[in-house]
Amino acid sequence: MEPHYHYPFYLREALLCIVALALAHKASHPGMHLLALIHSYLEDTMAANNMSAFDKEQIFGMAEKEMEYRVELFNKMTQTCFKKCVDNRYKESELNMGENSCIDRCVSKYWHVTNLIGQLLGSGRPPM
Amino acid sequence: MDKSMLADLDSLPEADKQRMSAMIDQLQIRDSLRMYNSLVERCFTDCVDTFKHKSLQKQEETCVRRCAEKFLKHSMRVGMRFAELNQGAATQD
Numbered sequence: 001m002e003p004h005y006h007y008p009f010y011l012r013e014a015l016l017c018i019v020a021l022a023l024a025h026k027a028s029h030p031g032m033h034l035l036a037l038i039h040s041y042l043e044d045t046m047a048a049n050n051m052s053a054f055d056k057e058q059i060f061g062m063a064e065k066e067m068e069y070r071v072e073l074f075n076k077m078t079q080t081c082f083k084k085c086v087d088n089r090y091k092e093s094e095l096n097m098g099e100n101s102c103i104d105r106c107v108s109k110y111w112h113v114t115n116l117i118g119q120l121l122g123s124g125r126p127p128m
Numbered sequence: 129m130d131k132s133m134l135a136d137l138d139s140l141p142e143a144d145k146q147r148m149s150a151m152i153d154q155l156q157i158r159d160s161l162r163m164y165n166s167l168v169e170r171c172f173t174d175c176v177d178t179f180k181h182k183s184l185q186k187q188e189e190t191c192v193r194r195c196a197e198k199f200l201k202h203s204m205r206v207g208m209r210f211a212e213l214n215q216g217a218a219t220q221d
Contacts, residue, residue, distance in 0.1 A: 060147065077210065078206045092194065094198075095202060103205050103206060
C-alpha cells in the first residue's frame with residue numbers, strides 16, 4: 001500500500017485535459033468541437049502571444065476553479081460510494097465482485113445525477 | 129485520456145505549463161491532507177468501539193489496516209471510472 005494518499009494519475013490527466021479545455025474555452029468560440037477548441041487555442045497562443053495579462057489571469061482563475069470543482073466532485077463521489085457500496089466490517093482488504101460492480105454503477109449514477117441537476121438548475125429558473 | 133491531447137498540452141508555453149503543474153501540486157497537497165483526516169475519521173469510527181484498553185487492540189489494528197487499504201483501492205477504482213466519464217464528456221460535445 002502507498003504510504004500516503006495521492007489521487008490517481010489518471011485523474012491528474014483528466015485535470016490537465018480540463019485545464020486545456022478551460023484555456024481553450026476562453027478563446028470564445030462557443031459550440032466549437034472541443035478538440036478544435038484546444039487546437040485553436042494552442043495555435044493562437046503559439047503563433048502570437050497576444051493575450052493580455054488580464055485575460056490570462058482570468059483563464060487561470062477559471063481553470064483553477066474548474067479543477068477545484070472536479071476534485072471536490074471526485075471526493076464527494078468517493079465518500080458517498082464507499083459508504084453505499086463497501087461493507088464496513090472490513091473482513092478483508094480486497095474489494096469483492098459485488099462491491100466492485102456496485103462502485104462502478106454508483107459512480108455512473110452519481111455522474112448522471114450531477115448532470116441532471118446541472119440541467120435543472122441551468123434551464124431557465126434560478127434555484128432560489 | 130487521449131494521449132494526443134496530452135501531447136498538445138505539452139506544446140503550451142513553458143511558463144503556463146509550470147504554473148498549471150504548480151496549481152495541481154497545490155491542490156494535491158491540500159487534498160491529501162483532507163483525505164488523511166477523513167480516512168482516520170472513517171476507520172476510527174468503523175473499527176474502534178470499545179475503550180477497555182488504552183492501546184489499539186490487535187483486531188482493531190487489523191480492521192484499521194483493512195479499512196485503509198480497502199478505501200484506497202476503492203478510491204483508485206472511482207478515479208478510473210471518473211476519468212472515463214470526464215473523458216467521455218470532453219470528447220462528446
